[in-house]
Amino acid sequence: MNAYFKPEGWLCDNPENIAALSSLAGLQEACAQGRILEARAIICDSAHNLIVDCGCIRGIIPKNECAIGIEEGTTREIAIISRVNKPVCFRVTEFRRGSDNNTYAILSRRAVQQQCIETYINNLAPGDIIDARVTHLEPFGCFVDVGCGVASLIPIDAISVSRISHPGDRFRTGQDIRAVVKSVDSYGRISLSHKELWGTWEENAALFHSGETVAxxxxxxxxxxxxxxxxxxxxxxxxxxxGVRPGQQTSVYIKSLIRDKMKVKLIIVDNFDAQYAVTAPPYFIEDNHISHWKYSPDGCCKLIETVFE
Incomplete structure (x- = not known):
């Protein structure tokens, strides 16, 4: 049995996934092996079952198998509706012949999510750095898929050190990012942070020099x-x-970088309205775990740090 616990959409172009969807025999073999597959949901019917394009045939994810919590009423039905025209992960559980005499694959997304929580998410530790995909943005934070459609939130104040008015200032829906695990509770709910990956004050300040004019x-x-x-x-x-307003682009002259106070003194050369695409700068941390992060330089008058326990 494979154990592919990545955000939904990562598996679609996998050669083994494509091969399994190419024939009924391929789907039957995946069913027998309990393999996790992905395909695009194309319809949510009036009963809130998801219809999935499985390549050679259509698949059906019954409503209660669409996500963890649907049957218990702890997950809203919008979690089903919002998957239409997007990839969904699933395991093939059986095959049935419909009233139209066509064969349909019966699928379960809930079973994959449950396995993801039990064998992946519950084994994560504070400080682990994981893959995530941005699913939607709210004023208070960024929701991400941390594996098989299991959602988690990065609060707005944990996205970056520099304050923003909305997560859309940093991310876009569908963007693949990394995130740091702060905690995991007994229900498989993860608390995430992100700001640590964008480096310390010294690492960022080293990108600039006094006398430069920069964006x-x-x-x-x-x-x-x-x-x-x-x-x-x-x-x-x-x-x-x-005449300066939040959100405007600027060109600024750097007067000085003051390490012991973590200050950057600037002079605005120009300010103007422009819409540039949100592009993420590279991360300073490329490891898969971090136990301690200190933003402020040694000897600084102010301490900013994160300790992962």
Whole structure:
């Protein structure tokens, strides 16, 4: 039995997955082996069963097998409806002949999610760095698929050190990211963070030098100055300037980088309205686990850190 516990959509182009969907014999073999497959849900019928394009035939995921919690009433039906025209993972449980004399594969997504929680998610530890896919964005945070459609939330204040007004300032739906596990409860619910992956103050400050003029984004405007973001984990304070609004693009002159106070002093050269695509900078951490992260430099007057226990 395979154990592929990645966000939904990662398995679709896998050669073994494609081969299994190419023939009835392939699906029957996958059924016998208990393999996890993926295909696109094309219809949610009036009874909230999902109809899946299994290549050679159609598959049906009965309503209560569409997701963990549907049968118990703890998961809303929007979790089913929102899967239409998107990949879903499943295990083939049996084959039935319908009233139209066609053969249908009966599928279970819930069984795959349950296995994912029991053998993958429940074995995660604080500090583990995992793959995730952004599913939707809310003002309070970013929802991600951490494996087989199992959802988790990255709170807005855990996305980056530099403050943002909405997760859409950082991510887009469908984007593949990494996240850090903060905790896992007995129900398989994960608490996640993300800001640690974008590096410390020193790592980000090393990308810039005094005397340079660089690109930035206005994050907030205060009476005493304008906060301009240079990277997701580094922002500086520019002198007050009229007509500046949060969300505007800027070009800023770097006056100084003050390590012991974690300050970047800036002068706004220009500010303007523009919509640029959200592109994620590279992560500073490429390992699969982190036990401790300290954003602030040694000897700094302020301590910002995360300890994963």
């Amino acid at each position: 930035g984004v206005v994050r907030s405007v205060e009476e005493y100055g304008v906060f301009v973001e240079l990277t997701p984990n580094l922002a500086g304070l520019a002198e007050p300037r009229e």
